[in-house]
Amino acid sequence: MSNPTQIWPADRARSYREKGYWRGETFPALLRQRAAAHPDRICLTSGTQNWSYAELHTRALRFGAGLVALGLQPGERILIQMGNVPEFFQAVFGAFAAGLVPVYALPAHRRAEVQHLAGKSQARAIVVQDKIDRFDHAQLALEVQAELDGLDHVIISGTAPEGTLALEDIQGDPACLPADPDPQSVAFLQISGGSTGLPKLIPRTHDDYIYSLRGSNALCGMDENSVYLAVLPNAHNFTMSSPGTFGTFYAGGRVVLCPTPLPQIAFGLSARENVTITGLVPPLALLWLDAAEKLQPDLSSLQILQVGGAKFLPEAARRVTPVLGCRLQQVFGMAEGLVCYTRAEDSDALVIGTQGRPICPDDEVLVLDDAGHPVPDGQPGNLLTRGPYTISAYHDDPSANARSFTEDGFYRTGDMVIRLPSGHLVVQGRSNDQINRNGEKISAEEVEDLLLSHPAVFDAVVVSIPDARLGERACAFIQPKEGQSTDASALRAHLRARDVAAFKIPDEIRMVTGFATTAVGKISRRQLRESLRASVLAEE
Numbered sequence: 387m388s389n390p391t392q393i394w395p396a397d398r399a400r401s402y403r404e405k406g407y408w409r410g411e412t413f414p415a416l417l418r419q420r421a422a423a424h425p426d427r428i429c430l431t432s433g434t435q436n437w438s439y440a441e442l443h444t445r446a447l448r449f450g451a452g453l454v455a456l457g458l459q460p461g462e463r464i465l466i467q468m469g470n471v472p473e474f475f476q477a478v479f480g481a482f483a484a485g486l487v488p489v490y491a492l493p494a495h496r497r498a499e500v501q502h503l504a505g506k507s508q509a510r511a512i513v514v515q516d517k518i519d520r521f522d523h524a525q526l527a528l529e530v531q532a533e534l535d536g537l538d539h540v541i542i543s544g545t546a547p548e549g550t551l552a553l554e555d556i557q558g559d560p561a562c563l564p565a566d567p568d569p570q571s572v573a574f575l576q577i578s579g580g581s582t583g584l585p586k587l588i589p590r591t592h593d594d595y596i597y598s599l600r601g602s603n604a605l606c607g608m609d610e611n612s613v614y615l616a617v618l619p620n621a622h623n624f625t626m627s628s629p630g631t632f633g634t635f636y637a638g639g640r641v642v643l644c645p646t647p648l649p650q651i652a653f654g655l656s657a658r659e660n661v662t663i664t665g666l667v668p669p670l671a672l673l674w675l676d677a678a679e680k681l682q683p684d685l686s687s688l689q690i691l692q693v694g695g696a697k698f699l700p701e702a703a704r705r706v707t708p709v710l711g712c713r714l715q716q717v718f719g720m721a722e723g724l725v726c727y728t729r730a731e732d733s734d735a736l737v738i739g740t741q742g743r744p745i746c747p748d749d750e751v752l753v754l755d756d757a758g759h760p761v762p763d764g765q766p767g768n769l770l771t772r773g774p775y776t777i778s779a780y781h782d783d784p785s786a787n788a789r790s791f792t793e794d795g796f797y798r799t800g801d802m803v804i805r806l807p808s809g810h811l812v813v814q815g816r817s818n819d820q821i822n823r824n825g826e827k828i829s830a831e832e833v834e835d836l837l838l839s840h841p842a843v844f845d846a847v848v849v850s851i852p853d854a855r856l857g858e859r860a861c862a863f864i865q866p867k868e869g870q871s872t873d874a875s876a877l878r879a880h881l882r883a884r885d886v887a888a889f890k891i892p893d894e895i896r897m898v899t900g901f902a903t904t905a906v907g908k909i910s911r912r913q914l915r916e917s918l919r920a921s922v923l924a925e926e
C-alpha cells in the first residue's frame with residue numbers, strides 16, 4: 387500500500403497538522419460519533435427506505451466484522467461497484483470499519499476497467515450491485531475473479547448467483563473489528579479520469595479527505611438541516627466530497643439518493659424530500675433548466691445548485707437563478723484533490739463567469755506557460771497545484787507519477803486556466819488529450835490503443851470536438867492498413883467486444899487515407915489533434 391509519507395513529505399504534513407487542516411479524524415470515528423450524537427436522525431433516504439445514523443452505523447459495523455471473519459486484513463483493498471443505493475454506504479463504511487481500503491469503480495465501467503482496477507489495486511474482494519440498468523454486474527465480477535489471483539470474494543448486493551456471497555449474509559461480531567486506522571493512512575483509492583491509459587488510482591487519506599469535506603461544508607453552508615440529492619453516481623468524487631454525500635454525513639444532514647438523473651424524477655424527489663442542495667454536470671444542468679421552464683416544478687426548498695465536472699458556459703449559468711430560483715455554485719474539482727468553489731458572497735459576474743477559487747488558503751496554485759514560467763493573471767496557462775488535500779503521487783505508478791507531478795510535489799492538472807486577481811479561475815480547456823464527454827473523462831490515448839488493436843487499423847487519432855449537448859464529443863480518425871478496409875460499425879463492434887465503458891466508444895468515426903506530416907517527418911500528436919479538430923469545426 388502507498389506509504390502516506392510518499393503522498394505528503396514530512397514537512398508539509400507537519401505544517402498541515404499545525405494549521406489545523408489535518409485533525410486526526412478518521413471515517414470509522416466520524417460515523418461512530420455521528421451515530422452516538424444523533425442516532426435517530428435520518429442520514430439516508432432511498433425510495434421508501436430511510437436509514438438513521440444508528441442504522442447505517444450498525445449495518446456498517448456488522449458488515450465490516452463479516453469481512454474480517456472472511457479473513458480480510460486491514461490495509462487490503464476491496465473494489466466496490468454500485469449505483470446510488472443505500473447499500474453502497476453500508477459497504478464503504480463497513481470496509482472502513484474493517485480497516486480495508488475501498489476502490490471505487492463507476493457503474494458504467496465494464497470488464498476492461500473493472501479488471502484493471504481490481505488487478506492494479508490487488509483487491510481481495512469485490513462488492514457489486516447485482517444489476518445496474520439491467521447490466522449483470524454479478525456475472526462481470528465472477529468473470530473478473532476468474533482472471534485474477536487473490537480476488538477471493540465476490541459479494542453481491544441483491545440476488546447472489548452461485549459462487550458469490552450475499553451482502554446481507556456477511557455479518558460478524560463488531561467486537562472483532564480492528565482499532566481505528568492511522569488518520570494519515572490511505573482511506574480509499576479514488577480513480578482518475580486521466581489522459582493516458584486506463585484509470586489511475588488516487589490514494590486519499592482520512593485526514594486529507596476529511597479536511598476537504600470540512601472545508602467544502604463551510605463554503606456550501608452545510609449543517610444538520612442540509613438535504614443533499616445525490617444525482618451523479620455515488621462513486622464520483624464530486625458526489626462524494628464536494629460536499630456531496632460524505633460532506634452531508636460530516637454535517638449530520640441527510641442524503642437523498644436519486645435513482646436516475648432525469649429531471650422529472652429529481653424534481654419530484656426534491657419537492658417531497660425538501661432537498662436543499664444538489665450537484666450536476668453541465669449537460670444535466672441544461673436538461674434541468676429546459677425541463678423546469680416547461681414543468682414549473684416546486685423547487686422552493688432548493689437553495690444551491692452546484693454545477694461542475696466540466697465547463698459550464700456563462701449563457702447557461704445565467705439561467706440558473708431565474709429558472710430554478712436557487713443560487714448557482716460553480717465547482718471545479720478533481721479526484722486528485724484541488725476543489726474550487728464560487729462563494730455566496732461573490733458577485734454575479736464571478737459566479738457566472740468563473741469556476742471559483744480553491745477551498746484552502748494553503749492550496750498553492752501555479753499558472754505556467756509551456757516552458758514552465760509563470761504567466762500573469764488574466765493570461766491562460768497550465769494549472770499546477772499542491773496543498774493539504776492534493777496528492778503528490780498515484781498508487782504504484784512510477785511512470786504516471788513522473789509525468790503528472792513535479793519534483794517538489796505539484797500536480798500537473800492538465801487543465802488550462804486563467805487566474806483573476808481575486809484568485810478565481812476560469813477554465814479554458816485541457817492541455818492534454820482528455821475528452822470531457824458529459825462530465826465523463828475519456829483518455830484519447832486509451833481509445834486510440836483500443837482502436838489500434840483492430841487488425842485493419844494502421845493509425846488512430848481521437849480528438850475532442852465541442853458539442854452543444856455533451857460539452858465535448860469524441861471523434862476518431864482512422865487510417866486503415868494498406869490493402870485493408872474497415873468501417874465505423876466494425877470498429878464500434880470491436881470496441882464493444884473489448885468490454886470497455888460505453889461512454890468511451892467514439893461518437894464519430896471518420897476514415898482517412900493518412901495523417902498530415904511535415905517536411906521533416908511526423909508533426910506532433912498535439913498539432914495533429916489541433917488540425918483534425920479544426921477540420922471538423924470548419925465543416926460545422
Ligand code: J2J
Nearest residue numbers: 579623624628694695696697717718719720721741813
Ligand atoms: C471545467 N472543467 C472541470 C469545471 C472539473 C468536484 C467537481 C468536479 C470533480 C471532477 C471533482 C470542472 N469546469 N467546473 O472531483 O470534487 C474537469 C477538469 C478536471 C477534471 C477532473 C470534484 N470541474 N473539470 O470532475 O476527477 O479537467 O473530478 O481536471 O472526474 O474535470 O475530473 P474528476
